[in-house]
Amino acid sequence: MGKKKRTNSQTPERPIEPPIMRRKWILALILGVTFLTFANTLGHGFAYDDKTFILQNQLIQSSSLGEAVSKLPIVLTKELWFYRVMQDKDPNKDTGPTTPYYRPAFSIFQMICWLLFQAQPFGWHLMNILVHMLAVYFVFLIVEYISKDLKLSAIASLVFAIHPLRTESVAWICGISDPFLAAFLLPSFYLYLRYRDEGKPRLLLCSLGLFLIAAFTKEPAVALPVFIGAYELFILNQDKPVRERLKPAVKYSLCFLFVSILYFLARYYALGFAVNNANFKSYSTIGILMTIPIVIWKYVLLMIWPVNLSLFHATPLIKSPLDVEFIVPFLALIGLAFALWRLRGNALARFAIMWFGINLLPVLN
Numbered sequence: 522m523g524k525k526k527r528t529n530s531q532t533p534e535r536p537i538e539p540p541i542m543r544r545k546w547i548l549a550l551i552l553g554v555t556f557l558t559f560a561n562t563l564g565h566g567f568a569y570d571d572k573t574f575i576l577q578n579q580l581i582q583s584s585s586l587g588e589a590v591s592k593l594p595i596v597l598t599k600e601l602w603f604y605r606v607m608q609d610k611d612p613n614k615d616t617g618p619t620t621p622y623y624r625p626a627f628s629i630f631q632m633i634c635w636l637l638f639q640a641q642p643f644g645w646h647l648m649n650i651l652v653h654m655l656a657v658y659f660v661f662l663i664v665e666y667i668s669k670d671l672k673l674s675a676i677a678s679l680v681f682a683i684h685p686l687r688t689e690s691v692a693w694i695c696g697i698s699d700p701f702l703a704a705f706l707l708p709s710f711y712l713y714l715r716y717r718d719e720g721k722p723r724l725l726l727c728s729l730g731l732f733l734i735a736a737f738t739k740e741p742a743v744a745l746p747v748f749i750g751a752y753e754l755f756i757l758n759q760d761k762p763v764r765e766r767l768k769p770a771v772k773y774s775l776c777f778l779f780v781s782i783l784y785f786l787a788r789y790y791a792l793g794f795a796v797n798n799a800n801f802k803s804y805s806t807i808g809i810l811m812t813i814p815i816v817i818w819k820y821v822l823l824m825i826w827p828v829n830l831s832l833f834h835a836t837p838l839i840k841s842p843l844d845v846e847f848i849v850p851f852l853a854l855i856g857l858a859f860a861l862w863r864l865r866g867n868a869l870a871r872f873a874i875m876w877f878g879i880n881l882l883p884v885l886n
Contacts (some may be wrong), residue, residue, distance in 0.1 A: 540671075547675050548661060555657050555682040559650045563694045567641045569832060571694045574631075576640060580604040581631040589632050590785060596628045598791050624787045626705075626737035627698050645694045653691045653700040657682040659707035666714050667756075668869055685827035693832060698739050705735035706742050713749065713773075717757065729780050736784035741883040743784065746777035748879045755871055797886070804838055811839040813885050814850035820881065821857075 560845075567576060575581065580596060580603065583589035595603065601622040638644030660681045665674035690696040709731035716724035737741035753770035754763070783796045792798070814837055823834075839847045864870035 537740065544671060547671065550656070551661065551675060551679050551680065551682060552654050554679065555654050556650060558683045558686075559653065559691050562646045563643055565692065567645075567693070567694060569693065571642075574602075574695050575635070575645070577608070578631075580606045581628060581635050583632065583636060586636065589636060590730075592632070593629070596632070597625045597787075600792060601628060621792065621794075622740075623791050624698065624737065624739055625787075625791075626734050627701060627739065630697075630701060630738075637838070642694070646692075649694060649697045649700065651693050652697060652704050653682075653687065656700050656703035656707055659704075659711055661708060663711050663714070663744070666711065667872060673869075678882065684824070685733060685780065685830060686823055689830055689832065694831070702735055702739040702742060705731045705738060706745060710745065710748075711736060713879065725776070729776060732777055733780050733783065736781060743781045744880050744883050746774045746781055747882070748875065749777050750774035751875050751879060752872070755875065756868055759868070808838045808840060809886060811842060811844070811847045812836060814854050815846055816885060817854065818850045 580592055583592065591849065599606075600620050601624045602620045605620060634645055634648055638648075658676055661674050661678035664677045665671065668674060690699040700718055711730045712724045712728035715721075716728060732742065732745055735745070750770045750773070753773060754766050757769075758766055779834060789795045819836065823830075841847070861870075864874070
């Protein structure tokens with residue numbers, strides 16, 4: 522008797538991988554690639570102002586948790602670089618802040634890092650990578666939540682994770698202020714997205730709490746209330762009339778704006794001014810406005826062609842409207858605006874454009 526042929530019913534079928542498991546593997550892969558991309562920084566030391574802000578900063582250096590806690594009143598009520606005032610001259614005789622930076626949450630983070638790692642750069646670099654990975658994780662969640670597309674979420678978060686521009690923040694220990702800001706601002710917005718769908722008040726409260734920490738981490742966080750309003754008007758519930766979208770846009774923007782006011786009040790108490798001060802502003806408003814087009818193009822081009830990376834990207838002030846460095850970028854921006862206008866029907870494109878543009882506003886001065 523000949524051998525029986527195996528029928529299709531006898532062929533063992535390969536189990537289909539559940540979507541949730543595939544998602545977890547993709548996310549794990551993205552985070553793993555992120556870590557490996559920056560793992561070479563673990564062997565680096567302190568550089569640039571790491572050597573002063575960390576190694577010479579008596580405000581963040583403590584030998585015990587109790588000592589660190591005793592320094593919190595100064596950290597919460599003084600500028601970021603106040604330790605220089607304490608070291609260089611009598612703080613009681615100082616007439617004002619030496620910098621316009623009020624970032625107490627960032628200083629507290631540095632205090633914790635000192636308690637954990639002291640003057641060992643390995644731990645500081647590791648913390649930079651881990652904080653960046655946390656930001657990458659929430660980029661994935663936000664894009665996935667909005668797009669409902671796992672592939673797009675994976676590509677977008679991976680590009681964000683390993684883009685060469687990230688090295689400016691992740692490889693430089695004191696550059697952690699940007700990833701640290703993202704680690705609070707992104708989950709704040711993510712919880713807001715969930716709140717608008719689920720309607721659970723605790724989600725909104727957590728979102729506002731994270732936003733408050735983000736504001737106390739770095740100044741650009743204050744753009745979120747503007748973005749919340751734009752999101753409500755131009756992304757959410759597009760089937761409804763503008764008047765119906767305007768009400769929640771104003772309502773929720775005011776919620777986040779109220780948190781911003783708390784930040785500005787604390788900033789005013791610490792610095793003596795809420796936004797800026799003549800001691801730190803030496804440029805004319807017209808000069809700033811004429812320089813903005815070329816600054817925007819520098820950001821755009823660095824995303825497309827990330828070369829000549831640096832801790833700081835200096836841009837000379839444009840002094841005349843007849844300057845070619847004003848005319849060309851300005852006309853190019855008009856052309857770019859017309860090109861992007863054609864994408865107005867795509868909600869994802871609107872979201873991406875608004876996220877880039879609105880979050881750029883606080884740093885254009």
